[in-house]
Amino acid sequence: MSDEQAHPGYLTRKDDYLKRLRRIEGQVKGISRMVDDEAYCIDILTQVSAATKALQAVALGLLDEHLNHCVVDAARAGGPEGEAKLQEASEAIARLVRS
Amino acid sequence: MSDEQAHPGYLTRKDDYLKRLRRIEGQVKGISRMVDDEAYCIDILTQVSAATKALQAVALGLLDEHLNHCVVDAARAGGPEGEAKLQEASEAIARLVRS
Amino acid sequence: MSDEQAHPGYLTRKDDYLKRLRRIEGQVKGISRMVDDEAYCIDILTQVSAATKALQAVALGLLDEHLNHCVVDAARAGGPEGEAKLQEASEAIARLVRS
Amino acid sequence: MSDEQAHPGYLTRKDDYLKRLRRIEGQVKGISRMVDDEAYCIDILTQVSAATKALQAVALGLLDEHLNHCVVDAARAGGPEGEAKLQEASEAIARLVRS
Numbered sequence: 001m002s003d004e005q006a007h008p009g010y011l012t013r014k015d016d017y018l019k020r021l022r023r024i025e026g027q028v029k030g031i032s033r034m035v036d037d038e039a040y041c042i043d044i045l046t047q048v049s050a051a052t053k054a055l056q057a058v059a060l061g062l063l064d065e066h067l068n069h070c071v072v073d074a075a076r077a078g079g080p081e082g083e084a085k086l087q088e089a090s091e092a093i094a095r096l097v098r099s
Numbered sequence: 100m101s102d103e104q105a106h107p108g109y110l111t112r113k114d115d116y117l118k119r120l121r122r123i124e125g126q127v128k129g130i131s132r133m134v135d136d137e138a139y140c141i142d143i144l145t146q147v148s149a150a151t152k153a154l155q156a157v158a159l160g161l162l163d164e165h166l167n168h169c170v171v172d173a174a175r176a177g178g179p180e181g182e183a184k185l186q187e188a189s190e191a192i193a194r195l196v197r198s
Numbered sequence: 199m200s201d202e203q204a205h206p207g208y209l210t211r212k213d214d215y216l217k218r219l220r221r222i223e224g225q226v227k228g229i230s231r232m233v234d235d236e237a238y239c240i241d242i243l244t245q246v247s248a249a250t251k252a253l254q255a256v257a258l259g260l261l262d263e264h265l266n267h268c269v270v271d272a273a274r275a276g277g278p279e280g281e282a283k284l285q286e287a288s289e290a291i292a293r294l295v296r297s
Numbered sequence: 298m299s300d301e302q303a304h305p306g307y308l309t310r311k312d313d314y315l316k317r318l319r320r321i322e323g324q325v326k327g328i329s330r331m332v333d334d335e336a337y338c339i340d341i342l343t344q345v346s347a348a349t350k351a352l353q354a355v356a357l358g359l360l361d362e363h364l365n366h367c368v369v370d371a372a373r374a375g376g377p378e379g380e381a382k383l384q385e386a387s388e389a390i391a392r393l394v395r396s
């Protein structure tokens with residue numbers, strides 16, 4: 001309950017992320033089945049693209065929340081710890097852009 | 100067994116794909132757990148980037164096999180069906196590049 | 199002229215690629231001007247995304263032609279040279295997907 | 298001079314960005330020349346991947362500065378304007394990840 005007050009936005013969308021991640025897990029399972037059945041390669045690739053996009057969408061949602069919570073807190077706090085948090089966020093963005 | 104003779108390369112690497120897809124399934128499950136536990140956002144994003152890269156690697160491997168089997172067969176056969184297969188491969192590549 | 203007969207498709211779309219590349223060159227010049235004028239960062243990023251997408255579209259177009267010409271020729275020819283060409287195409291696709 | 302005091306980090310790396318953008322402009326010109334000369338397709342694709350990566354690196358650098366300046370200022374200021382700036386930054390990141 002105290003947690004809910006500390007991260008209200010994060011908790012609000014948590015169920016949504018869990019639902020989307022379960023769906024992605026199902027997509028990956030489906031891709032395994034297609035590979036096992038030696039389905040037509042292009043159809044498998046279409047499913048892989050869909051799962052990749054769904055994962056990226058989860059990442060962008062989490063990053064958005066992170067910017068609005070942790071980074072804002074860090075920016076207000078300032079100092080070396082605040083700078084370190086911003087540096088971390090920049091690096092996470094770079095990994096996403098490059099992945 | 101006749102299948103093995105028809106797609107020798109495909110079958111050879113099938114177990115490898117299935118192993119990698121099972122690992123990706125485990126990664127996605129782990130991301131769900133991290134979200135459920137409200138793990139530190141940057142750590143979740145790092146896992147999402149890793150799963151995305153692993154999925155892309157599977158896609159590139161499948162595409163490589165596809166070029167070496169179906170596309171080569173299509174190119175040799177030629178005609179409208181051959182062209183349609185090449186068109187499909189191009190579109191699958193475009194989806195991967197854009198995802 | 200004999201070249202035109204050898205790569206008819208390639209030549210047909212060449213002017214289109216050159217036009218698009220000139221436009222991209224102009225976009226990059228515009229980004230330089232925005233940086234020089236210290237334009238609002240988000241506006242610069244929007245232009246960079248647009249130029250990146252335009253470059254990717256050129257790459258996908260070239261790749262499509264390459265599959266339809268060189269790769270088809272390679273597939274028909276077969277042998278170690280044909281395989282080497284297919285390997286090259288796969289690696290070029292992987293670089294595009296990862297960039 | 299008063300500007301330099303207002304955006305010290307931004308101005309410090311400006312020359313670096315301009316240099317990198319001039320190099321990218323040269324890369325795009327080189328790609329045009331290769332298309333005009335009908336260079337080997339894979340070689341053109343390699344240059345396009347390099348230019349795309351260089352553009353992304355500029356974008357990530359600009360975004361990093363933006364997070365450290367505008368977003369930090371916005372976070373400290375708070376209110377609807379602060380939130381709007383964070384929203385803008387999130388959308389720019391999403392465009393980069395998807396491009």
